[in-house]
Amino acid sequence: MVAQYGKETIISNGNESDVITWSGGAHCALPSLKFYGLSEQYVTPTPESPAWIYGFTGPCMVHNGPYFNTPPLHGIGEYKDEWDYVTGKGVRRVASITFDGVSEGKKVVSGSIHSSGYSLGQFRFEYESVDGRLNPILSTHFKAEYVNAPGCMRVQESSAYGNRLLYMFHTDQTLDTTAKWNAWLAEQYANGTPVTIYYTLAEPQPFEERPDYAPYQPIPNDSGSADIIDGGMNTPFEVSYITHSSGFKKVTVSSNSGTLEWSGGLSCSLPSLKLYGAMKYSNTPTPDNPVTFYFNDGNYLLESTNGFSQTITVPELKAVGVSWYGYIRDELDYITGEGLRRIHKVVMDGESEYGKVRNAGFNSLTNCYYAIYYPQYPQLQNGVYHINSTHFDSRWEVTHGKIYANNTSNMYFCHDSLTTVDEWNAWFKEQYDAGTPVTIYYALAEPQPFEVQGNTLPNAGGRIQFSNTNITTPPPFELTYITKS
Numbered sequence: 001m002v003a004q005y006g007k008e009t010i011i012s013n014g015n016e017s018d019v020i021t022w023s024g025g026a027h028c029a030l031p032s033l034k035f036y037g038l039s040e041q042y043v044t045p046t047p048e049s050p051a052w053i054y055g056f057t058g059p060c061m062v063h064n065g066p067y068f069n070t071p072p073l074h075g076i077g078e079y080k081d082e083w084d085y086v087t088g089k090g091v092r093r094v095a096s097i098t099f100d101g102v103s104e105g106k107k108v109v110s111g112s113i114h115s116s117g118y119s120l121g122q123f124r125f126e127y128e129s130v131d132g133r134l135n136p137i138l139s140t141h142f143k144a145e146y147v148n149a150p151g152c153m154r155v156q157e158s159s160a161y162g163n164r165l166l167y168m169f170h171t172d173q174t175l176d177t178t179a180k181w182n183a184w185l186a187e188q189y190a191n192g193t194p195v196t197i198y199y200t201l202a203e204p205q206p207f208e209e210r211p212d213y214a215p216y217q218p219i220p221n222d223s224g225s226a227d228i229i230d231g232g233m234n235t236p237f238e239v240s241y242i243t244h245s246s247g248f249k250k251v252t253v254s255s256n257s258g259t260l261e262w263s264g265g266l267s268c269s270l271p272s273l274k275l276y277g278a279m280k281y282s283n284t285p286t287p288d289n290p291v292t293f294y295f296n297d298g299n300y301l302l303e304s305t306n307g308f309s310q311t312i313t314v315p316e317l318k319a320v321g322v323s324w325y326g327y328i329r330d331e332l333d334y335i336t337g338e339g340l341r342r343i344h345k346v347v348m349d350g351e352s353e354y355g356k357v358r359n360a361g362f363n364s365l366t367n368c369y370y371a372i373y374y375p376q377y378p379q380l381q382n383g384v385y386h387i388n389s390t391h392f393d394s395r396w397e398v399t400h401g402k403i404y405a406n407n408t409s410n411m412y413f414c415h416d417s418l419t420t421v422d423e424w425n426a427w428f429k430e431q432y433d434a435g436t437p438v439t440i441y442y443a444l445a446e447p448q449p450f451e452v453q454g455n456t457l458p459n460a461g462g463r464i465q466f467s468n469t470n471i472t473t474p475p476p477f478e479l480t481y482i483t484k485s
Contacts, residue, residue: 035060037073037081037094039138039198046151047171050140050193060085071209076136079200088210092201099123099195101186108168111181116148119170121181125199138198141188142168155199166197208340208447251480258474263305263461271480272336273457273464275300277317277329277343278475279388279441286401287415290390290436294470295319296330304462311467315452318343319475320388320441328386328443329475337454340447346375348438350429357413357428360421363398370398371413371424372406375442386443387411391431408445 038056045051055074073081074094083090100106107123114120137144142153150171155164175181188195253262278296285291298314314332320343321327332339349355357371387394392403392413400416418424431438466474 033085034082035070035073035085037075039074039076039094041138044143045139045141046143047141050188050195053138053140053196053198055081074198076138076198076200079136083209089206089208092205092207094198095201095205096196096198097123098189099185099197100189101182101184107182107185108178111175111178113173113176114148114169116169117173118148118150119173119175119181121168121170121175123166123168125164125166136200137166139168140193140196142195153197252478254476254478256474256476258466259463260465260477260479261461261463262479272478273334273480274331274478275314275317275334276331276475276477277319277327278466278468278471278473279319279321279327280471280473281388284393285389285391286393287391290431290438293388293390293439293441294468296466296471296475297468299467301465301467302457302462303464304457312455315339315450317475318345318441320386320443332452334455335457337452339450339452341450342444342447343441344375344444346440346442347432348373348428348440349432350425350427355428355432356425357421360419360424362419366398368398368400368414368416369419370415371418371421372410373413373440374410388441390436390439392438403440405442411440411442 035056040054041051042054043049043051053074055072057069057072059069068085070083070085071090073083073090074096075081076094079093081090081092081094097106099108108121109124110120110122112120137153137155139153143151144154145152146154148167148169150169153166153168156167170181170184172184175184185195251262253260255261275298276296280294281291283289283291296317296319298316300312300314301309302312303309312334314334317330317332319327319329328342330339330341330343347355354376357373359372360369361372362369387403387405389403391401393401394404395402396404398412398414400414402414403411405411413424415424415427418427428438464477464479466477468474
């Protein structure tokens with residue numbers, strides 16, 4: 001029986017000079033270092049003199065390591081975004097809308113003269129805010145105040161629509177129609193001072209992000225410090241650590257060789273065994289010579305020092321990328337049953353809604369035609385080499401046989417003889433009917449959690465081996481165990 005080990009949490013006060021220090025003692029593990037959002041507006045906004053809203057991004061420093069910034073984190077009142085530096089996981093509690101006066105969801109639904117005699121623009125929320133009238137809200141152009149007065153805004157329950165409306169009162173009384181209000185919003189947007197609001201969500205939105213500007217650096221597991229090096233953004237942050245004062249320790253081991261071994265020793269327990277996706281194809285794909293992809297089919301041989309032996313099977317785990325750039329992988333914790341899908345598959349049939357392209361063009365510099373594909377939600381991760389295809393090579397070139405992501409909402413196929421949308425979709429259908437469909441595997445902008453039945457492993461040392469002979473470069477393993485030895 002593994003003894004209970006202690007968890008301690010230290011929270012800063014949100015002062016500018018705050019530094020968190022911890023001393024966990026021998027075999028301390030650091031599972032969490034959280035930063036919280038803050039939204040600052042240094043002057044009172046008006047429609048004529050907007051005031052920018054700043055979110056927290058750091059910079060921060062952990063244990064005398066390099067400076068890093070967090071993803072943008074906002075906070076209104078007690079509702080604060082949060083992000084964990086150690087895990088890369090966070091929760092959004094604040095959302096924003098930037099009005100352009102044109103797009104659906106970014107323009108007012110009504111403009112008129114209110115019974116108070118003031119110009120009123122109304123916006124209908126797609127998502128409910130937290131608590132109606134008292135809902136915390138910020139705007140670049142309006143002051144949040146529950147009054148019918150020029151330059152003020154408030155959230156109003158709407159019995160007619162069954163949701164909530166944003167009331168914005170303007171100082172310009174000539175804005176007496178919906179069209180005039182949206183024209184003013186469009187003008188602000190075009191001038192680079194868009195009307196933007198930040199509001200609190202009814203339900204927190206989880207996210208996972210490890211920005212290039214916040215690379216994870218290992219933190220010493222015995223003691224350390226964390227600090228926000230900032231010019232006025234005073235937001236709280238907290239650190240949680242586990243210490244095994246009774247002599248127990250937490251150990252994580254990993255391997256990229258296809259085999260992972262561990263020696264648990266006395267009273268070992270295994271809270272986590274993470275398995276990751278893998279991918280292989282034989283040659284460089286071309287439109288005329290497609291390739292077959294092989295992924296981690298989830299077969300492993302598991303053995304333990306107490307005589308336990310079993311072949312285990314888990315759901316297929318995919319990966320995308322290239323060897324010299326790196327891979328993005330699905331992952332599954334075999335013990336907890338919790339996993340993340342990071343790879344999405346699309347089969348182009350030339351006919352279905354998400355199996356065809358809708359735009360095509362010609363690049364005169366490279367003398368090559370291209371088609372633009374808009375994937376189904378969830379959006380793709382913006383990364384040229386985080387897409388693989390059976391018929392196209394991943395490379396940011398508008399040349400024959402290449403595929404790449406231009407941004408998070410579309411990707412480009414390149415071909416030297418398919419000139420129109422109809423020709424592209426006819427070719428996709430031809431490949432599909434021939435049994436060699438054009439297939440795309442791409443990295444998702446947001447991982448999709450999934451769950452399968454968890455498992456318990458013997459509390460002893462052991463060995464796990466990847467057993468798919470089609471994959472010559474095996475996926476990594478990561479095992480965490482707690483032991484007293």
